[in-house]
Amino acid sequence: MPILTQTEAQALLKKVLAYSKADQCEVNIYGKDAGNLRYARNAVSTSGGNSSSTLAVSSAFGNKLGVATINEYDDASLEKVVRRSEELARLAPENPEFMPFLGPQEYAATSPTFNKDTAAIDPKYRADEVAKSLSISKENKLVAAGFLENHVAYSAIMNTNGLFGYNTSTNVSFNVTLRTEDGTGSGYSTKAYNDVSKLDISAATRIAAQKASGSKGARAIEPGKYTVILEPAAALVLLENMIGSMDARSADEGRSFLSSPGGKTKLGEKLMDERVTIYSDPWNPELPTSRLNGDGRPHEKVTWIDKGVMKNVYYSRFWAKKNNAKALPGPDGFIMAGGDATLEELIKSTEKGILVTRLWYIREVDPQTLLYTGLTRDGTFYIENGEIKFPVKNFRFNESPIIMLNNVEALGRPERTVSGESQQSALIPPMKIRDFTFTSLSDAI
């Protein structure tokens, strides 16, 4: 099914709701047209595209809820999915935590999540751009593996209580790993935007090429505590896990890093360096995000951490009602404030330290302290007296973003980056952190 406009989505969802016999019914639809080109060993490997959409129907009888999804849109299939959700709702036991679906909501002005040029990307654009990336790789006698993906997507929600919401977005993402022919050096670069005019695939490939050639012949240095400069793509994979753990209910229930002895929480406490401010803003021109949450709640500008103080946590609608709190949904993308320094200036101001391009395979070790483990990858360098001296072998780290954000030495200029783990974008600064804990060496290149 093609991408639906707001009017088309409205008409389809209205038709679905007309089949409902439940006390309440809510319908969500999500659709995407996507294309990609993947390459490795300096040649195209797999590529393709798909157009897909999913319709989810939630039916409720009293406080009994059933959900069914389908991706077929003829009348018989639409009625089938409604009936199926109703059957499940009738079979479901009473759920005292069920919340009636939202009524009509006010959504503020559209955020520029959609860009028509990105929506118009075709296979030729992808092949032309990848050809440029491959040329840079071959010119530098490197071996490229990369991925260029673009999509246009929409989501809409409607229910029998009068709610309707719609959002459309585009995204183009590019990431590339260049390795030396002998496999002793590796470099990486990643970019993602709503607006394709901001993407410079050649520039990104050149950065990866520089890191690959520069990381050849890495030396082993002892693991331990080091001052590190985390490039935004490296910092993001730790910060996004912290943001994902800021749920009010877990904190209140005593099973979160925000839980305190005696059944209290750390909300309102200063947990980090005062230079740490993290917020979300759907209308930020560099990182436009959706105006509405999946359950129809409007997103707004929210400061989550203000000068190191835990200001807000997010709530399910049930937990907010129970605790008489505002039902803030979790953010769709986040922004961390920084300073004016460039990455180069951060390096220049460092007496001894390690520059980290990318962190990889991040997994939670202890949810109580948000201790995570993972490894450096694709460009790790030793800095001395303000200069990159030599590449170093990769490390495994065991570190908590809470401890890390207490050990801030300096923050650079925020830039849009994308997580190599979740593929989510964020706007965050490069950051210089003291006493970052590396626990072992890795032979991986």
Place this chain on the structure above:
Amino acid sequence: MGLGALVMPNLTAFGNTVDPSRFLNDGIDVKLKKQLADVALNAARAKGATYADVRIGRYLNQFIVTRETRVQNIANAESFGVGIRVIANGCWGFAATNNVTKEEIAKAAERAVAVAKANSRVVTAPVQLAAQQGYGEVTWKTPIQQNTFTVPVKDKVDLLLSVNDAALKGGANFVNSAILAINEQKYFASTDGSYIDQDIHRLFPTFTVTKTDRNTGKFETRKSLSSPVGMGYEYLTATPESKVGGIVTRYKDRYDMLEDVKNATNEVEQKLKAKSVEPGKYDLILDPSHLWLTIHESVAHPTELDRVLGYEANYAGTSFLSLEKLKSGNFHFGSNLVNVVADKLQPGSLGAVGYDDEGVKCGNWDIIKDGVLVNFQAIRDQAHMIGLKHSQGCCYAQSWADVQFQRMPNVSLQPGKEKLSVDDLIKNVEKGIYIIGDGSFSIDQQRYNFQFGGQTFYEVKNGKIIGMLKDVAYQANTQEFWNSCTAIADKSDYRLGGAFNDGKGQPGQSNAVSHGSSTTRFNGVNVINTARKI
């Protein structure tokens, strides 16, 4: 659009339109699927494809999710569509559509050919497919005894709520439980002359018990010791023979969820009071409920041929293994006790299918023999690179909408050949840790350096288990670790573990896979303490 509404009117031979709800129970008529598949293959050939395959898939999922006394969600998901892969001008192309009509299938096939042709100018060597015979019209089904989808929802809800009740009565503060069921109805056809109809079932019952200590603000959890399986609902009817005794009951091909949650509730209490581990070198005794994940990360992934060749360099990573190490015939991956087999047929496993997603009949083969690397995992366009005439049948796509590529089969450590019990493994250990259940896991992009946690950790001193530990994780280098393997229990202890969500590829895809082993001992492994203060 719905198959019944749109396709059937074109097919007069089939007469009346079929009620779409019939497809949920009986699947789609195989004759109809063959006709649709031929539309794709013919359209691709007409546009210049030298090879084409088509997958018509209906994927059904059911999730029942509860916490404490409440059902949080009951969801049925259904996805139906067609994916078409072609070779044109020596290059792969792929397109998918959920408009399952003859016309839209033909258009998708044309799009796939257009993509292949557009990309062929950045191809350095044409795709070289290993020969594959056509099998004609064949079928394969997961040998289930009871289809989870036909078990009344009430029965599943009652089971989960009784599990939660047992945990709460036992003193747990929180408990989450779920039953996840998957049915892949897959039809594959190719220009080689295969028409393969498969019906694949998977099930995963699971829970997590949490206990908090309000005074200290600390909490601990213990996950279920179940495994996702390639079975029907019969997995939940435990028998005495399916249980393994010892420090806690563990399970073979049947699972007792109620018994396990009672044990978990006791253990989570012990975990809160457990001693924090002293970092250092320990002998590790690893239960199959834990070891499957270490096998998955450190053996199954590095022996994937696409990683070895560099196809995953940008995301999942490459491998410390190489074609040269394989060809040498003397690369000692592990000690001579270590025998690892790839097996796409193992009963009850997640990876068991009759044919892979490029129409290759599945089988099994050695990967590590007496500690030496002897083979990788390959698909049709890679087979020639390791001197194979035929694919090993490792091709898989997570849905009709995704392109198939090399994914791991079940990769399992073979049990010890000598009679040896878990007690025998422990009795000679002076300073060790016995680990049960999987926990945190992380490994580098070439699979050298890994770190694993677990669910429960028991301190072993002078051949005896003396109490529970916490804050345990072990770090090692893959080759050193497998060469430190000093004992493997015999086949009476052999069990499967696994996951629904083995991730690889760009765009990312999930693969379901199992890994079997008996309890195994590794000597002198580095253990760290993971406790921190914030």
